[in-house]
Amino acid sequence: xxxxxxxxxxxxxxxxxxxxxxxxxxxxxxxxxxxxxxxxxxxxxxxxxxxxxxxxxxxxxxxxxxxxxxxxxxxxxxxxxxxxxxxxxxxxxxxxxxxxxxxxxxxxxxxxxxxxxxxxxxxxxxxxxxxxxxx
Numbered sequence: 259x260x261x262x263x264x265x266x267x268x269x270x271x272x273x274x275x276x277x278x279x280x281x282x283x284x285x286x287x288x289x290x291x292x293x294x295x296x297x298x299x300x301x302x303x304x305x306x307x308x309x310x311x312x313x314x315x316x317x318x319x320x321x322x323x324x325x326x327x328x329x330x331x332x333x334x335x336x337x338x339x340x341x342x343x344x345x346x347x348x349x350x351x352x353x354x355x356x357x358x359x360x361x362x363x364x365x366x367x368x369x370x371x372x373x374x375x376x377x378x379x380x381x382x383x384x385x386x387x388x389x390x391x392x393x
Contacts, residue, residue, distance in 0.1 A: 269319055
């Protein structure tokens with residue numbers, strides 16, 4: 259199975275989804291990318307994932323354009339912005355799925371309050387992926 263997960267900045271939601279899918283399905287080929295990638299993965303995304311035993315600390319945001327010639331079994335968009343600006347893939351895409359998750363990078367409050375938002379979004383993404391790929 260080959261999967262691409264897209265969001266805007268590729269710093270939170272799509273990175274968490276990539277980490278979750280790789281953890282659940284280590285034999286799958288999973289990438290994440292953004293339509294306007296950030297310079298780095300958000301540190302609270304890394305922390306929230308470490309809490310559930312998934313290390314994304316070595317992940318780097320990538321531009322979606324580098325994948326447009328590839329074929330995928332699934333292209334998953336995790337924000338409305340990425341779905342609206344998603345490029346046309348010249349490779350074959352068997353199935354597309356979309357869910358608009360809140361961007362935890364936009365959370366307000368102190369560090370603990372922001373981390374709680376990252377945890378909530380992480381858990382929502384985990385649940386959504388389990389629904390899509392339920393055996």
